[in-house]
Amino acid sequence: MARRHPHRRREGGLTMRLILASLFACVVGMLSDGPAFAQYPDKALRMVVPFPPGGPTDLIARVVAVGMAADLGQQVIIDNKGGAGGNVGTEMVAKSKPDGYTLLFGTAATHGINISLYKTLPYHPVKDFELVALVGLAPMALLVPAGQPTNLPDLIAKLKAEPGKASYPSSGNGTTNHLAGELFKTRTGVDILHVPYRGTGPALQDLLAGRHALMFATLGPVMENVRAGQLVPVGLMADKRSTVMPDIPTMKEAGLADFVGGTWNIIAVPAGTPANIVRRLNTSIYKALADPTLGERLKALNVEASEALTPAETKAFVEAEIEKWRKIVTMAGAQVD
Incomplete structure (x- = not known):
């Protein structure tokens, strides 16, 4: 019976070891890609x-x-x-x-x-x-409570007639509604005080109570207040009107062009x-x-x-x-x- 050449046996063994090593490397790579690769997430x-x-x-x-x-x-x-x-x-x-x-x-x-x-x-x-x-x-809107002018030119005129007396709230220093208020002051020349709160909820409560003249906010948290007539959106900071509340004009339509943000x-x-x-x-x-x-x-x-x-x-x-x-x-x- 013919005998297999010893070099071939060694080559075959080497080939198998290389294949196994390659498979092991793939498995290790999958596991090292992240903890519990196949189990994530396994808790809240x-x-x-x-x-x-x-x-x-x-x-x-x-x-x-x-x-x-x-x-x-x-x-x-x-x-x-x-x-x-x-x-x-x-x-x-x-x-x-x-x-x-x-x-x-x-x-x-x-x-x-x-x-x-x-x-x-x-x-x-x-x-x-x-x-x-x-x-x-989500775009923001310029909102005013009851007792304030509901169109932009009249609102600006009132604020200019009483410099430093009115205020606007925000959900905190550095938030989008704070920055929108500062941009509004720069663009219109009104003198109005910024009052930061720890969140939109407390700011809205004081706005509804009449402690502030206006606020910039997204429509989501205030839609019920708008529908109830407690807040009036003067303008939407967007290029087009909202599909949810299409009656709200854009800020450009209200009289202030290039005032888009959210x-x-x-x-x-x-x-x-x-x-x-x-x-x-x-x-x-x-x-x-x-x-x-x-x-x-x-x-x-x-x-x-x-x-x-x-x-x-x-x-x-x-x-x-x-x-x-x-x-x-x-x-x-x-x-x-």
């Missing part, structure tokens, strides 16, 4: 909202969290950490463990404006985060979160946003759900917004220590 997720309960960011986050939970098979618990224009909660997430279980529901303030508005910021909106997905966009929301996780987890969250977010029921709930909050963006596209969006708001901050001359 925490979504930090860097503003108090009851405001627009909180309301939108809770809608999206429900949709994500249904897809992920785990609870997505809202954790409100307000303060410093969103900086407190945002910094907390930036410094959290990058394991995919602590998420941030960021805004145009936390990730677009604050880097230009604050002299020192305890986080970087791009470098300290993996920017998972853009959720949606907020948007993103979901982010700490920098260093494994790529497979970032992709899983991105998929979950856009699956939730594609649900018609969730879409209607967001529309009721005057939020236009975003088209699906990759994490890289989300990062590019945020970087562009940082530059846009940098110009607006400079124009308004706003600064927060």
Whole structure:
């Protein structure tokens, strides 16, 4: 019987060892791509909202969290950490463990404006985060309570006739409604005092009580007040009218051109979160946003759900917004220590 050449046996053994080594490397690579690759998530997720309960960011986050939970098979618990224009909660997430279980529901303030508005910021909106997905966009409106002029020229004339006597509230220093108010002052020449609050809810309460002359806010939290006649939207800071409340004129129609602005929301996780987890969250977010029921709930909050963006596209969006708001901050001359 013919005998096999010993070199062939060694070559065959070497080939098999190489194949096994390659397979082992692939398995290790999959496992090293993130913790519990096939099991994430295996416990509840925490979504930090860097503003108090009851405001627009909180309301939108809770809608999206429900949709994500249904897809992920785990609870997505809202954790409100307000303060410093969103900086407190945002910094907390930036410094959290990058394991995919602590998420941030960021805004145009936390990730677009604050880097230009604050002299020192305890986080970087791009470098300290993996920017998972853009959720949606919502324009602001100029709102006045009962007793104030409901058209823009008359409102401006009244404010100019009483310089320094009127005030406007915001949800905190550095937020979009604060910056909109400062831009309004610059563009119209009115002298009006800014009063910051810890969130939109408390600011609205004092606006409704007549303690302030006006406020800039997204329509979601105030729609019932508008429908009840307690607040009147003078103009919408958008290029076109709202599909939810089409009777509200744009600011251009009201008499102030090139006065467009609002907020948007993103979901982010700490920098260093494994790529497979970032992709899983991105998929979950856009699956939730594609649900018609969730879409209607967001529309009721005057939020236009975003088209699906990759994490890289989300990062590019945020970087562009940082530059846009940098110009607006400079124009308004706003600064927060």
